[in-house]
Amino acid sequence: MSTTHEFQVGEPVHINGLNIVCNVEKELGSGTQGKVYSLISPDNSPLVLKWYFPSMATNEQYDILESLIQKKSPSNRFLWPLALVNTPKKEGFGYVMSMKDSRFKSFSLWLSRKINPSFKALLTACFELVQSFHLLHSKGLCYQDLSLNNIYFDPENGEIRIGDTDNIVINGEDKGNVIGTPKFMAPEIIIGKALPNTQTDLYSLAIILFYILFLNHPLEGKIESSIKSLDLPSMSKLYGFEPLFIFDPNNDSNYPDPAFHANAIIFWNIYPDFVKRIFVRAFTNGIKDPMHGRVRETEWQITLLSLRDSIYYCKQCGSENFFVPGSSVFEKLTIPVELGGIHSDFKVQNRSRNLEEIQSNSVCWNPQCKTMNTHILNIRIDDRMFVALNHDTKLFLHHIDPDHKYDFSSPVAEVSRHPTDPRVWGLKNLSAYPWKVSKVNGDVIEVYLKQSFSLVPGTKIDFGRSKGIVCY
Numbered sequence: 481m482s483t484t485h486e487f488q489v490g491e492p493v494h495i496n497g498l499n500i501v502c503n504v505e506k507e508l509g510s511g512t513q514g515k516v517y518s519l520i521s522p523d524n525s526p527l528v529l530k531w532y533f534p535s536m537a538t539n540e541q542y543d544i545l546e547s548l549i550q551k552k553s554p555s556n557r558f559l560w561p562l563a564l565v566n567t568p569k570k571e572g573f574g575y576v577m578s579m580k581d582s583r584f585k586s587f588s589l590w591l592s593r594k595i596n597p598s599f600k601a602l603l604t605a606c607f608e609l610v611q612s613f614h615l616l617h618s619k620g621l622c623y624q625d626l627s628l629n630n631i632y633f634d635p636e637n638g639e640i641r642i643g644d645t646d647n648i649v650i651n652g653e654d655k656g657n658v659i660g661t662p663k664f665m666a667p668e669i670i671i672g673k674a675l676p677n678t679q680t681d682l683y684s685l686a687i688i689l690f691y692i693l694f695l696n697h698p699l700e701g702k703i704e705s706s707i708k709s710l711d712l713p714s715m716s717k718l719y720g721f722e723p724l725f726i727f728d729p730n731n732d733s734n735y736p737d738p739a740f741h742a743n744a745i746i747f748w749n750i751y752p753d754f755v756k757r758i759f760v761r762a763f764t765n766g767i768k769d770p771m772h773g774r775v776r777e778t779e780w781q782i783t784l785l786s787l788r789d790s791i792y793y794c795k796q797c798g799s800e801n802f803f804v805p806g807s808s809v810f811e812k813l814t815i816p817v818e819l820g821g822i823h824s825d826f827k828v829q830n831r832s833r834n835l836e837e838i839q840s841n842s843v844c845w846n847p848q849c850k851t852m853n854t855h856i857l858n859i860r861i862d863d864r865m866f867v868a869l870n871h872d873t874k875l876f877l878h879h880i881d882p883d884h885k886y887d888f889s890s891p892v893a894e895v896s897r898h899p900t901d902p903r904v905w906g907l908k909n910l911s912a913y914p915w916k917v918s919k920v921n922g923d924v925i926e927v928y929l930k931q932s933f934s935l936v937p938g939t940k941i942d943f944g945r946s947k948g949i950v951c952y
């Protein structure tokens with residue numbers, strides 16, 4: 481027997497805001513705020529109804545939803561409220577949103593190692609998260625309750641979806657029913673000095689990124705494992721009053737315990753220093769100075785994409801590894817500024833010496849392998865970035881056009897193999913703009929759409945808006 485705030489299978493639901501009538505397909509679940517049902521819509525678009533429990537159906541919640549529906553979603557990554565639902569027969573109200581596709585999984589599957597996504601997919605998910613919250617925050621909105629429970633990802637390609645968007649409010653407005661989820665809340669909220677805001681969102685975001693990349697909470701080290709029962713006072717101390725990063729360079733008293741936090745130690749040794757540095761900042765200054773010390777979304781974006789671009793496959797075991805040239809390498813790189821400079825400035829006799837200096841070496845992290853990988857093929861673009869060139873690497877406008885940062889809408893180049901000799905790799909132009917390629921022998925050729933040039937170290941490419949050099 482259903483109560484006045486529950487729905488039966490098949491029951492019609494009038495969604496006036498969308499001008500449609502749907503039918504309840506089934507109950508998907510019940511949370512702290514209400515029940516969620518899948519709907520059968522007239523055009524078969526997958527929709528979900530969330531109906532609040534009477535105690536949660538407050539005027540404040542209604543206002544929040546109304547404002548979110550008006551503001552529209554920052555991107556399709558958010559499962560955003562589309563329309564409010566009222567019906568005279570039911571107590572309270574609800575709202576409809578798009579249903580996420582079944583390919584989107586909970587991150588808990590990764591944390592419990594039930595799935596094994598690639599580093600590339602994980603880094604794409606991390607990047608998309610940061611990008612989505614950047615968009616949300618730039619609209620003046622704040623999520624308030626960011627945790628691993630309300631984000632989902634496609635383990636194949638890292639695409640994400642963000643759920644539970646009905647707590648999103650205008651930053652600074654003291655509204656909503658939530659203050660956050662334990663372990664993801666910023667220390668200043670736990671100790672009662674602040675309410676959720678965009679700065680506390682940034683802290684929760686850093687926790688999530690650390691969890692995804694290190695499979696461990698950034699504050700759970702020896703201090704946590706020495707606590708016999710993790711009750712409220714000890715949790716408040718650990719996450720709020722005395723938070724200490726497990727890899728704090730100035731205090732090792734909360735260092736990971738190998739018996740309980742092996743993942744943190746393993747992954748800390750895999751990632752390059754520039755990644756560790758940004759996490760150290762996020763959980764040292766970012767804790768001490770909530771207003772100015774937190775890592776900004778743009779800094780995360782640059783770091784995560786640089787890390788994704790540095791992935792190469794070990795020649796022995798095929799594991800994804802991260803390749804980082806020493807900083808001295810960048811100092812030695814000289815890429816001509818002028819287009820005409822490519823062949824006139826490029827001195828063949830100096831090139832071989834320079835290339836020798838920028839040779840790349842890296843030991844595979846896989847404990848069963850530990851092969852020394854040398855001559856990792858990569859392309860360096862305008863001293864701004866480098867991209868390891870694998871058999872499946874694609875370049876996007878993000879890489880070659882400084883005015884289109886973060887544009888991954890369609891590839892402009894891809895690594896290709898020679899049709900008759902698979903050992904010979906090329907870079908194929910997928911854009912409408914021809915490239916000017918200066919070969920090692922001094923010849924300059926034009927490479928048009930669908931044409932390739934051989935990836936011979938020392939080759940220089942003028943992409944139009946940027947210049948690259950093939951290295952190894």
Ligand SMILES: [Zn+2]
Pocket residue numbers: 794795796797798799844845846849850851
């Ligand atoms: Zn290996």
